[in-house]
Structures are given as structure tokens and as C-alpha cells.
Amino acid sequence: MSEFDEILATGANGATGRFGDGWVIGNAVNGGIVMAAALSALADCLARDPAETTAHVDPVVISAYFTTASLPGEYHVDTEVVRAGRMLSTGAMSVTQQADGQRVERMRAIASFGNLGDLQLDRQPEPPTMPPPEQCLSMHDSPAQFEAPAILHRLDLRLDPASAGWAVGKPSMAGRMRGWLRMADGREPDPLLLMAALDFLPPVAFDLGFMGWAPTLEFTGHVRKRPAPGWLLVELASDTLGGGLMEEDARIWDSTGALVAQSRQLCSIRVPGAGPGKV
């Protein structure tokens, strides 16, 4: 079993799992992993719903609100089927953990599942031009003082040198980041992994000179197509920033050049005084 699949809730009740230490950034479990755990539990819940068609196996859209940071250890997912529909089936999720003797909510989300099999894309943005993975920068190329968060060891991430200047104190200030991504253990992408991968890269705020924590407040991701095996090309962009809040958009193309997923998140910038302008 892959490292990614290990942390997803399984079993008859489908609702309790364990976040491993290997998926953290700082002390907090990566938001993409929290969403994947919740989606996995909702998939189990939908599969047991008598009104649900068995065809709705692909997560198509999720909106997640992160209220407190998830920590390594046991988590619980409560799920509810909102509507089993013709085209999509929709459910709600709440991820909680025990903390200080009480159950604390980490994330509240709504998501819809559908079927993306044999889907043709009629219109899509073309992938950006980028050097091949072997000419991009991996965490092994980073300066000695760079302490890679645990999650980077689960990934094979190769950043475009043009958007990796922040690692040596020279952000491009364009608000862009691009890289090739695959799982270090070879686990191939699928719609569930795509939803998580939309939140795997370092924050695009780094490319604007904000090097602190940029916690996600809200995240909405769409999967547009089942991905082909192989490298994913992930591009982050941000155009709006104000009052300590910024928007971060992510897009993922698969190895065939198909746009397979896209997302927008609202995140908080918590480094007063750093970077451009007042935050």
C-alpha cells in the first residue's frame, strides 16, 4: 500500500484513520491530506447509500473550510449524504480530532462525486512551457540551511528554476510557482490524489517574498478529468492580496498535457512587515 493510501480512512465504518508524522508542514498536517481523508470517508459513505448510483466514484468538486490545524494522530470523519443525484452526488464532511480532552473540529467540507470516465475535454488552457524534470530543482538542490518539511520527502517535486528563486532569497515577485510532481513511492495519480496535490506545493506567497506560514482558510478544488500515469505539471498563481488575505490558484496538467484539476484557495499571510506593501 502506498504512503498516501495508508492515511486514508478505511474499514466498515470508514470514518476513523490516522495522520502519520510524514505529512506535516511545521506542526500541521497538510490540508490536501486532510481533504483526501475526508473524501475517502465520503466515498465509502456514498457507496453504502441505497439511493446512490454506484457510478459516482470520482471526486469532482470539494470546498473545505479549515478551522484549526490538524495534528499527526487519530482523526475522525463524520459524513452525511446531502443528495444522491443523477449527474453528481453531494455530501458533507467534518474532520475532528481529540485535543485537550475534547473533540475539536479541524475541517468542514462539502463535496460532489460524479463519473469522469471516458470524458473528453472540449476546451482547456494549454500547459505552460517548462524545462523537463531533470533540468528542474528538487529539494536535494536546495541550500544547506533549507529544512524540508516532512511532506516533501513523500513527493518527488521538481521546481522550475524560474519560480524557485525564493529558496535562495530571490523571489521573482510575479506570484507564480511551477513544478513537476509525482509521489516519491511511485503511487500513480487518480482524482483523489489530484485533490490533495492541488495543495502539495509550497505556498505561492513565497514567490512574493512572504516566507512565513500561509494557512489555508478555504479551498475549492475541481477535478476535470482522470489523470494519465506519470508526471503532473502543477502551476500556482496569485493575483489578489490584501488585508492579510490572499487568493492562490492551482492548475494541474497530466503527462498527456490535459488540464486535469484546478483550485482556488483563500489563505492567510502571517508575516507582518515582510514582502510588498501592508498586510
Add this chain to the structure above:
Amino acid sequence: MSEFDEILATGANGATGRFGDGWVIGNAVNGGIVMAAALSALADCLARDPAETTAHVDPVVISAYFTTASLPGEYHVDTEVVRAGRMLSTGAMSVTQQADGQRVERMRAIASFGNLGDLQLDRQPEPPTMPPPEQCLSMHDSPAQFEAPAILHRLDLRLDPASAGWAVGKPSMAGRMRGWLRMADGREPDPLLLMAALDFLPPVAFDLGFMGWAPTLEFTGHVRKRPAPGWLLVELASDTLGGGLMEEDARIWDSTGALVAQSRQLCSIRVPGAGPGKV
């Protein structure tokens, strides 16, 4: 009281209101109106929560999942405070209506409120260049066979001629639509109205030759700043379409040129055979 404010839930329980006939497109109440009603109820709910700061008066982000079409008539909003936080307070909403003797859910949503007062935007995309409102096309300029949906009478909408060709059978096929927008009765914009206005324009699918109904499945909107009074500039864009699903992005600038709101929605295209490619 403005036409917009009339339909919002009010009163001590803050949870029951009435959708007027004037806000429909086809038979369904506009999704922006349904979201505004739910946000208004959540605002009341937050204001009564003892753990909540009174400063969180602005809707900052909403994610709404539309499960069935809302109809004119009475509606009910159930609300729940998920977390009263320092920067944002988050709640969940469910909009229901009585239909065929039972309560049917129309929309499930999560939203966060914060405070956008005195907020400076440090980074934002510039507004597109557009002819002034008096050189744009209103519904009075539309061909005689055009039957304006009721909601258009509540709005003063002036479309850029460059993106209004669909009204005479000549869509630009660029997947773009731009227009000036204000409320017909002079109600000035605020964050609540912005959330609704993100969903007020005709579907951008029209500009791709899909002239049928394009129901919203999921909508996520961000308000970035309290808007100045006057005209709003609304721009829609879509870059991805496949399998009967498309993404529609909206951005709104206020009369000072500030980017005040942005959204993405996933909608369904239900005109098989029309427009470009297989849907």
C-alpha cells in the same frame, strides 16, 4: 427597502423569508439570491452567538452546492456556527423549501465572515478596458424575440458590445462576457450584494454558443474589499469545458477600479449537440 433587501431573511429567528417572483430565470430563483438569503440568515446567527466578535460583519467567502432549483415562495434557512474565530467566523447553511408535502433541500453551503473595513489591496488585477455604460447594450437594445428573464428587470446591466454577440446569434466563442452592473432601484453595492452579483450575469456559456440553461452545481465566491458606490464592472470567463461540465470565473471591480470580488463556479451544460465539440 430595496428589492434586493426585501427577499432576505429577517426577524428574530432570522431563518424564514420569501423569494419573490421577480428574481427568477426560467422557473428557478437565481442562485445569487439564494446565497444572499442564506448569508443574511448566517449573519443573524453569528450576531447572536456569544463566542462571536461583533466585528465579523462582512461575508468574505462562501461555497454553495445547489442540489435542486429554488422556486418563488417561502424558504427556510437552517444555520450552524462552525467556529467563531479571531480573523474569520465560519458557519454552515441549508436552504429548504416545502415541495410536494415535504421539505426539500435547495442549497447546502459553508461561509466565513470577517471584517473588510479599511482594507488596502496590495495586489490586484487591473480592470479590463471597456466602453462606458452609455455605449454598452442594455436589455432594451436586445432583439424583439429576446424574452428577458424576470431578474434582468431588477438590474441595470450594460453588456460590452464585444461580448454581447450571442444575443444576435453571433457568440464570440472566446468564452468571455463583460458588463456594467447596478441595481435598477439604486440599491448601492455592499459585500452581501457582491456575493449575489457574482452570479447575476447571463451564463458565459452563451458566448461559446451554448444557449440553454447552465445550472450552477457549485459556486465559491470571495469578497476582497467593501465596494465603493456606483457601477460595478463584471467580467466572466471560462477556460475549461468537458463532459457537460464547465467552469465559469467571475470578477467584479468597483467604480474606483478596485477588484472587490471574484468567484468560480462549476456549472452543467445541458444542450447536447449545440456549441463546440461533444458535451
